Amino acid sequence: MFKISLRNNRIFNCSSEDNLVEGAKKSGVILEHSCLIGRCSSCKVKVQSGQSFSTSKELGLTSEEIENGYILSCVRSPLTDMVLDTEDLSEYNIPSSRVIPAKIQDIQIIGEEIIKVVLRIPPTQSFKFLNGQYVNIIKGSIKRSYSIANTNADDHSLEFFIKNYIGGEMSQYWFNKAKKNDLLRIEGPKGTFFRRNQNVNNLIFLATGTGIAPVKSIMENLKQTSNLKYNIYLFWGNRYNQDFFWDPKETDIPVKFFPVLSRDKSAMVNNGYVQDILLKQDLDLSKSAVYACGSEKMIKEAEFKLVKRGLPEENFFSDAFVISN
Ligand code: FES
Numbered sequence: 001m002f003k004i005s006l007r008n009n010r011i012f013n014c015s016s017e018d019n020l021v022e023g024a025k026k027s028g029v030i031l032e033h034s035c036l037i038g039r040c041s042s043c044k045v046k047v048q049s050g051q052s053f054s055t056s057k058e059l060g061l062t063s064e065e066i067e068n069g070y071i072l073s074c075v076r077s078p079l080t081d082m083v084l085d086t087e088d089l090s091e092y093n094i095p096s097s098r099v100i101p102a103k104i105q106d107i108q109i110i111g112e113e114i115i116k117v118v119l120r121i122p123p124t125q126s127f128k129f130l131n132g133q134y135v136n137i138i139k140g141s142i143k144r145s146y147s148i149a150n151t152n153a154d155d156h157s158l159e160f161f162i163k164n165y166i167g168g169e170m171s172q173y174w175f176n177k178a179k180k181n182d183l184l185r186i187e188g189p190k191g192t193f194f195r196r197n198q199n200v201n202n203l204i205f206l207a208t209g210t211g212i213a214p215v216k217s218i219m220e221n222l223k224q225t226s227n228l229k230y231n232i233y234l235f236w237g238n239r240y241n242q243d244f245f246w247d248p249k250e251t252d253i254p255v256k257f258f259p260v261l262s263r264d265k266s267a268m269v270n271n272g273y274v275q276d277i278l279l280k281q282d283l284d285l286s287k288s289a290v291y292a293c294g295s296e297k298m299i300k301e302a303e304f305k306l307v308k309r310g311l312p313e314e315n316f317f318s319d320a321f322v323i324s325n
Contacts, residue, residue: 002050002078006031010088019055020045020073020084030089031073032317034134034191035145038075040296040320042192045073050082060320062300087314089192095128099138099187104180105157111245113164114210115174116149118157119186126155127186131221132195132214132291134319135188137170144170145190147293147319149213151221158186161210161245193293193319194218200315202288203230206274206302208237211294212246214319218291219251228253233283235274237298239263275302285311296320 001013004020006029014023021043024031034042041060047069058072073084102119110116119137121127129135134147135158150159165171195203195218203222205215215234222228234248237260248257260270260277270277275298285306292299299318307313 003081004050004078005081005083007085007087014078016053016077016079019075019077020052020082023078024073024088028090030092030094030192031086032089032192033074034193034319035322036074037322038072039322040318041072041299042318042320043073044070045084045086046070048083048085051079052076052082053079060296085314092130092194092196094130094133094192094194095189097188097190099185100125100127102137102158102184102186104178104182104184107178107180110161111243113175114243114245115162115164116245117160117162117174117178119160119184121156121158123156127158127189128152128155129189130194131217132191132193132319133189134191134193134214135186136190138185138187139170139173139182142170142173143187145322147193147211147214147217148189149216151217151224153221153224161213163210191319193291193317195221195291196289196317198289198315200287200289201231202283202285203232204278204283204288204290205232205234205236206278206290206292206294206298207234208274208294208298209243211292211319211321212236214293215291216246216248216251219248219253219255222253223251232256233278233281234258235260235278237262237274237294241269273301274298275305278302279305279309285309289315289317291317293319294321296322 012027012029021033034040056075105120106118108116136143146160164175207215232255235258260274299320
């Protein structure tokens with residue numbers, strides 16, 4: 001067993017048989033994570049001292065990050081005692097993951113190649129999650145990850161925005177066969193994309209496409225927060241104007257919304273990429289927290305550019321789409 005030290009004097013023991021995320025969990029410590037397969041980079045941490053070995057490829061790291069001593073803790077096991085620059089999230093009381101049945105309550109087309117699906121949990125069960133987390137939806141032998149788009153105020157129904165990936169096995173089901181009352185299973189909740197208790201002035205959300213789902217969940221929950229003390233900004237990128245299938249005004253919170261279009265050059269709105277439109281606003285990033293969900297490319301670029309412009313590295317939280325079909 002090796003001693004792994006984190007910020008705030010948190011320590012856990014981890015054997016070289018376990019990766020750091022698993023080893024931490026066995027000791028009741030939760031490290032930031034999402035995909036657990038070395039792709040999304042949510043679990044990226046800087047090693048301050050100690051050695052480890054990778055159990056599979058760290059696809060979510062750039063060569064600069066590797067040179068600068070970063071690792072992906074979901075695919076790294078210790079070879080020595082280590083000191084990692086990351087925090088223990090166990091104070092957030094993340095509900096344990098489990099598998100329960102769920103039926104399709106509603107299914108609607110809400111955009112080009114996008115549907116909204118509502119799943120109902122049996123009345124004898126309830127499903128706890130933190131706003132922003134995701135679940136795996138299981139249909140027969142196929143399992144795919146989807147972020148929950150509603151808040152945890154209702155623990156009997158879960159809402160999802162689902163995009164059609166042409167040729168994808170699960171997409172075939174959602175877009176050609178799925179119907180009300182179909183029986184599925186959900187596994188979760190999963191991941192650590194939820195709002196942290198931080199003393200910041202600006203809460204900034206970045207999303208591309210259906211990456212708006214966990215952002216919607218977090219933003220809707222902010223309405224329940226008394227004395228909202230943040231300036232809230234949302235930068236949501238889609239290809240075309242008609243792709244905005246949800247109106248952030250529905251949250252009833254004072255959010256400054258920047259719709260961003262990447263393809264529709266004719267429109268009189270923000271054209272380009274969400275991270276670049278954010279940078280044009282000249283916000284004080286040193287007093288901000290950024291929550292980003294969407295494409296891996298957007299997340300990588302956003303983190304790189306925003307940290308360079310003064311965002312504290314530890315205030316960037318992300319959940320990247322890892323497409324498996
Ligand atoms: S890369 Fe480790 S959780 Fe995704």
